Amino acid sequence: MNIANQEFSNKFKNMLKNPSLIILLILIFISLFIFIIFPLLKVFIISFTDNENNFSLQTYKDMLSNDYMKQGFRNSILVASLTAILGTLIGYLYAYTINRADIPFKRFFRTIAVIPMVFPPFIGALSIIMLFGFNGLITAKIFGIRTFPVYGLWGLLIAQIITFFPVAFITLDGVISTISPTLEDAAFNLKATRLQVFLKVVLPLSIPGIASTMLVLFIESLADFGNPLILAGSRFPILSVQAYLQITGMFDLRSGAALAVWLLLPSLIAFIIQKYWIGKKKYITVTGKPNTSQLKSVSKGAKWVLFSLCMIVSLFILLIYVTIFWGAFTKIWGMNNEFTLENFKYVFDVGREAIKDTLTIALTSTPISALLGMIIAFLIVRKTFPGKRTLEFVSLLNFAVPGTVVGIGYILAFNSKPLLLTGTFAILVLNFIFRYVPVGIQSGISLLNQVDPAIEEAAYTLGANDRQVFSKITLPLIVPAFFSALVYSFVRAMTAISAAIFLVSADWNLMTVQILSQTDSGRLSEACAFSVILIMIIIIFISLLKVFLKNKVSLMNENFASE
Incomplete structure (x- = not known):
């Protein structure tokens, strides 16, 4: 002391x-x-507080007795958790492929990976409606399907992953690029297989970065508002949207504030864990030696599998954003797709x-x-x-x-x-x-x-x-x-x-x-x-x-x- x-x-x-x-x-x-x-x-x-500004727990009691609000909290946690897991998985796949596989078009993949960061965060949701909605280009026009569940969990989850995947890629790209290739060389010299090298060397050294990325994506997804407002729908309540509707629709500041506290607490807990616990658990393995392991970390067959997966993700992201540009020059999307400049006027x-x-x-x-x-x-x-x-x-x-x-x-x-x-x-x-x-x-x-x-x-x-x-x-x-x-x-x-x-x-x-x-x-x-x-x-x-x-x-x- x-x-x-x-x-x-x-x-x-x-x-x-x-x-x-x-x-x-x-x-x-x-x-x-x-x-x-x-x-x-x-x-x-x-x-x-109550209406007389006296201390009261009544607002929380009302919220906790409201099944719709409780469902909104569960849905928010579910979407945030799935976004964190799947977004991190895709980001790691991208980062590992670019750093450890001798694939073509690496610059193209890196560019595609950061495109969503310069677009409004809810553009993906808008594009998903245009592609998979009631008059969607893919569902209605190509396959004749008008009942695709674009509103709710699946549509929202796709939009969230597209929106926050770049955060995962940028973080994990830095993690994998700093793992010394000499460690993999040593494992190969001891007759380890490529799968063993990945599971015993690369993946364990990536764990702190993966955990940190998952928490960041959890926080980002839980805080998102634009995508849920467009895609969640009334049957799939999300807490951030419900807090907004309580204030703007019901003019109920206390209920909106209580929902905001519900939303804040898991975000704050995840932030503290990420910043002060996992943030310190990093492994530094940079030796200054050139990367000589890149060509042998991945077999030819695995290389093309990874390349194909990255290409599928990239083309889907391109489709999402090309659709926005295409839609800007159509008269009425889904009804009259003739070229026009009237939208800009x-x-x-x-x-x-x-x-x-x-x-x-x-x-x-x-x-x-x-x-x-x-x-x-x-x-x-x-x-x-x-x-x-x-x-x-x-x-x-x-x-x-x-x-x-x-x-x-x-x-x-x-x-x-x-x-x-x-x-x-x-x-x-x-x-x-x-x-x-x-x-x-x-x-x-x-x-x-x-x-x-x-x-x-x-x-x-x-x-x-x-x-x-x-x-x-x-x-x-x-x-x-x-x-x-x-x-x-x-x-x-x-x-x-x-x-x-x-x-x-x-x-x-x-x-x-x-x-x-x-x-x-x-x-x-x-x-x-x-x-x-x-x-x-x-x-x-x-x-x-x-x-x-x-x-x-x-x-x-x-x-x-x-x-």
């Missing part, structure tokens, strides 16, 4: 020598409390303000979110101060919080003075800043851990302060992480729906809400046109950002060379 107190005292004394650091930390902690902790507290508080007539609002909000929140992520990452990795672990946990907490919970929390927290923000531009921007800052923090922490602190220490020795070191030394060194944070924040701000649908107003609307509205009205072609414009905006932004980053790196190299 004395040692702990001494350490705290030393940290506090060091902080007092740097008042600018104290001010920065105070501002960050206040911001995190107001825009992350406070809304969650409001959700918990209102769910435990309709979008710019009806949705012009939504397009402008979405761009304004995304372009405002993106740089702030990315920069805040880099600052917090710098503080966590490079500074010593009391409450560092608290700062890290709270700043990453929004990763585990379902968007539905965040949206309900913001309604409750910012619906009265002195923080009356409901319906304003500010509430949407603040939501996006603090909702997506965890990705910038994670990227910044990962890259800073690879940067030698001696570089920054040299600047301090020459008399630089924290602001100069961060802006002149650290930030240029972590440009790739900053770029990743910018891309992710912009894409998510453009495609967000779960929290944002609670926060839009007559003055500020979003394209994603328009897409959902068109889908609900049965105007699938118009929804596709909205989606195509949204996708084009995202692609243009990423392309411009890449050009800027390339020029920035070139300029930095020139400056270093001249010095």
Whole structure:
């Protein structure tokens, strides 16, 4: 206990020598409390009160006695669990094939694997209806089937897997690529078969990454709102949708908050397990030797089986997204598939303000979110101060919080003075800043851990302060992480729906809400046109950002060379 107190005292004394650091930390902690902790507290508080604001468990008693709501919780856990298992399985298949099999078209497979990340998360659901619904291209037009169960478990599960499979692939690709091939060489030299090498060497070393990926997909799936809203249907209730309907349809904030707490708890438990238990169980096997095992890890027969499976998955993903582009140029999908540009005219007539609002909000929140992520990452990795672990946990907490919970929390927290923000531009921007800052923090922490602190220490020795070191030394060194944070924040701000649908107003609307509205009205072609414009905006932004980053790196190299 004395040692702990001494350490705290030393940290506090060091902080007092740097008042600018104290001010920065105070501002960050206040911001995190107001825009992350406070809304969650409001959700918990209102769910435990009655109409007179007295403590009460009646709302939970009502929920627990409602079979439909209990079924929604079970369905949510079921879909999240199946998505985690199947999404991780497909992601591992993809990653293993690309890293350990000598197959053609590897660049094509990698491109296909990340395509869903730049599309709105519910586009897969829209496309599944167009392909397998009542007037679906495949079910109705090709096979004459009009009773395919597209609404419910199977349609929703397909959409969820397509949406979150890229997360599994990216994570597991990194895991498998860092497993030293010399371990497999040693096993082969001991006369092990390929199957034994996989089961005894590769798979055990992948277990921490697999477990972490499954938990991440569980959290992402449980938090998803767009796909269930389109595909779940009334016979297959999902908790995130039910919480939304309680508030917007029944105007029952307490029941919506109670359902949000139900939704939050399993997500939070999975996040803590993933972050603080499984996240530490990693095996490092990189030796620096070239990969000489790639050609013999997989037999010729297995290679073509793996290639075929990856090709089937890739073609299905392509079909999903090509359908969206095709649908945007048809008059009435499923009824009149003649070519037309009227859908885009309709979008710019009806949705012009939504397009402008979405761009304004995304372009405002993106740089702030990315920069805040880099600052917090710098503080966590490079500074010593009391409450560092608290700062890290709270700043990453929004990763585990379902968007539905965040949206309900913001309604409750910012619906009265002195923080009356409901319906304003500010509430949407603040939501996006603090909702997506965890990705910038994670990227910044990962890259800073690879940067030698001696570089920054040299600047301090020459008399630089924290602001100069961060802006002149650290930030240029972590440009790739900053770029990743910018891309992710912009894409998510453009495609967000779960929290944002609670926060839009007559003055500020979003394209994603328009897409959902068109889908609900049965105007699938118009929804596709909205989606195509949204996708084009995202692609243009990423392309411009890449050009800027390339020029920035070139300029930095020139400056270093001249010095």
